[in-house]
Amino acid sequence: MASPLEPAVVGLGLTPMSLSAGGVPVDLAIEAVASALADAGLTRGDVDGLLVNSSQGVRPDRLGVALARQGGLGDLRLLEHVEIKGATAAAMIQRAVLAIRAGLARTVICVFADAPLRAGGTSGSTYAHSGGNDGARGLERASGVLGSVPTYALLASRYFAVSGGDPEDLCAVAVSTRAWALGNPDAVVRKPLDAEGYFASRMVSAPLRVLDCARPVNGAVALVVSGEATPGQAPRVHVRGMGQAHPMRRRRAPGESWFGGGRAAVDGALAMAGLTRSDLDVIELYDPFSVVTLLLLEEYGLVEPGQAGKVVRSGATAPGGDLPVNTGGGQLSGFYLQGMTPLAEAVVQLRGAGGARQVPGASTALVGGIGGRVDHHACLILDLEPSR
Amino acid sequence: MSPNTASPASPAEAASPAAVTTAQAQVQAEDWLVDAALAPLADGSLAPLYAGAAAGELTLPFCAACGLALELEQRACDGCGATDIHWRPVERAGSVHAVTLVHRREPGLVRVTEPYPVLDIELASGHRLIMTTLTAAGSAPVIGRPVTIGFRSVGGVAVPAASLDPAGADAAPGSPTTSGTITAPDPSAAGLPAAAHTSSEPEVSP
Ligand SMILES: [Zn+2]
Numbered sequence: 001m002a003s004p005l006e007p008a009v010v011g012l013g014l015t016p017m018s019l020s021a022g023g024v025p026v027d028l029a030i031e032a033v034a035s036a037l038a039d040a041g042l043t044r045g046d047v048d049g050l051l052v053n054s055s056q057g058v059r060p061d062r063l064g065v066a067l068a069r070q071g072g073l074g075d076l077r078l079l080e081h082v083e084i085k086g087a088t089a090a091a092m093i094q095r096a097v098l099a100i101r102a103g104l105a106r107t108v109i110c111v112f113a114d115a116p117l118r119a120g121g122t123s124g125s126t127y128a129h130s131g132g133n134d135g136a137r138g139l140e141r142a143s144g145v146l147g148s149v150p151t152y153a154l155l156a157s158r159y160f161a162v163s164g165g166d167p168e169d170l171c172a173v174a175v176s177t178r179a180w181a182l183g184n185p186d187a188v189v190r191k192p193l194d195a196e197g198y199f200a201s202r203m204v205s206a207p208l209r210v211l212d213c214a215r216p217v218n219g220a221v222a223l224v225v226s227g228e229a230t231p232g233q234a235p236r237v238h239v240r241g242m243g244q245a246h247p248m249r250r251r252r253a254p255g256e257s258w259f260g261g262g263r264a265a266v267d268g269a270l271a272m273a274g275l276t277r278s279d280l281d282v283i284e285l286y287d288p289f290s291v292v293t294l295l296l297l298e299e300y301g302l303v304e305p306g307q308a309g310k311v312v313r314s315g316a317t318a319p320g321g322d323l324p325v326n327t328g329g330g331q332l333s334g335f336y337l338q339g340m341t342p343l344a345e346a347v348v349q350l351r352g353a354g355g356a357r358q359v360p361g362a363s364t365a366l367v368g369g370i371g372g373r374v375d376h377h378a379c380l381i382l383d384l385e386p387s388r
Numbered sequence: 389m390s391p392n393t394a395s396p397a398s399p400a401e402a403a404s405p406a407a408v409t410t411a412q413a414q415v416q417a418e419d420w421l422v423d424a425a426l427a428p429l430a431d432g433s434l435a436p437l438y439a440g441a442a443a444g445e446l447t448l449p450f451c452a453a454c455g456l457a458l459e460l461e462q463r464a465c466d467g468c469g470a471t472d473i474h475w476r477p478v479e480r481a482g483s484v485h486a487v488t489l490v491h492r493r494e495p496g497l498v499r500v501t502e503p504y505p506v507l508d509i510e511l512a513s514g515h516r517l518i519m520t521t522l523t524a525a526g527s528a529p530v531i532g533r534p535v536t537i538g539f540r541s542v543g544g545v546a547v548p549a550a551s552l553d554p555a556g557a558d559a560a561p562g563s564p565t566t567s568g569t570i571t572a573p574d575p576s577a578a579g580l581p582a583a584a585h586t587s588s589e590p591e592v593s594p
Binding site for chain 2: 124125128129132133134135136138139140141142143144145146147149150153154155156157158161202203204205206207208248250251252253254257258
């Protein structure tokens, strides 16, 4: 029997975002789930579905479907570990909505937790030592490609060559995103930033500086998606459109290897929603590196080709601008919890709960999640209005 | 393991001073950039590439049925669907497709004290392959610059590396014979090709 209402996000729970070592993913996940259920006015007994998103890579404490058992949930009708890298969070919401519409579940929790910060090591070091020595990754590591930053620096150099951008554009993204973070109590970096401060920051892999890189945290986010009437006070946030794109770009001439092909995800989501880009009030994008914000603004057709830098430098994406982007400080200044970062912020904005960083009257949001090397795209159009 | 990293097989190599270096010296010399702990798995999924490199050849995968250049980890052709993959030597020449100068130097893994280049090279064969330079280079070449391909030796395994020397103006010539590297500046074959898209990149993160 199908649920009585259009499936919607009815609960949101965030743990504190920690910049220091401590916590394990399963405990963080349980904490976020409890918070999301409380927010929705539900209890564990109301839940019949659980979707789990873990950080990639082989880790002994990797989150999995065992969370259902460990977290004290009851019998479930839907339980899956979803995995398309950084695009997973948005994809989990898609999965939950489809399951509810199909009558496979009524109330589904979607959760991600990660704890990359360990005692005695920097996050950069943690990532630099992972990857192994086989396959293409092994060859790259032998060539000095350690961690993700050099790879995205290559992407940035190629993007500049194709789109005409330059480091001033990266600076504008970092500054704009930080300005949003100042109004978000959950953001982990809330110190004002200007161009001088940006250019004084350490170069990691040219053109990317440390302030072009996301801030890993230990933490978790959970959302409750339900087709039932729920007692939570917050407005229901409907999933009005959704789409994915997995462009099979090849590492060979003459096409681009590092980007392109993601637009279909947004086009599909907008078509499903019956909306256009001009209907979008806030844009929440996966921004592990500043250059990705520029790239996605163009790739998703939110600005004209080659104009992303100019648009960001104009202040349009910053607080008070007419194209608000990553309004919680994104992954750069807010917190890096992969696809949950843009997703959680979109829900906050549509609920009108953004406090100092609230975009007045925001009722329609685009959430864009990417995975791999911008290989996977999962998008949502969230809206206060249901689609049926 | 220590494959013979130094036997330039290309005829064009005969006149190269680098070719004179003995295999023994190559194996023992340390790479200019990374610690031997980062030696790739020579008999793993890219075994043909490393076997070729040990003989001074740049060996890359093609579809055996239609000749399309494939990615390093591709197991079926996206052009025709064939699963028969043929690895063969390609011309050791290409140009810079994307470039970065890496400033962060991971302690224990990276040996240099200055920033080092990482290049995405588009080969004449069409493949794109990520590599560093043959010898230390304090600056990064510009996109579009021609390069030739030689080999570094990392923990006894030969890996492709870009030589800036023969191609151009701002090159900073190094002496490959003293640093565990082999220059292989000459073309030998052409094909189409593929560099590696790693499908397994984990976290996107600093
Ligand atoms: Zn084929």
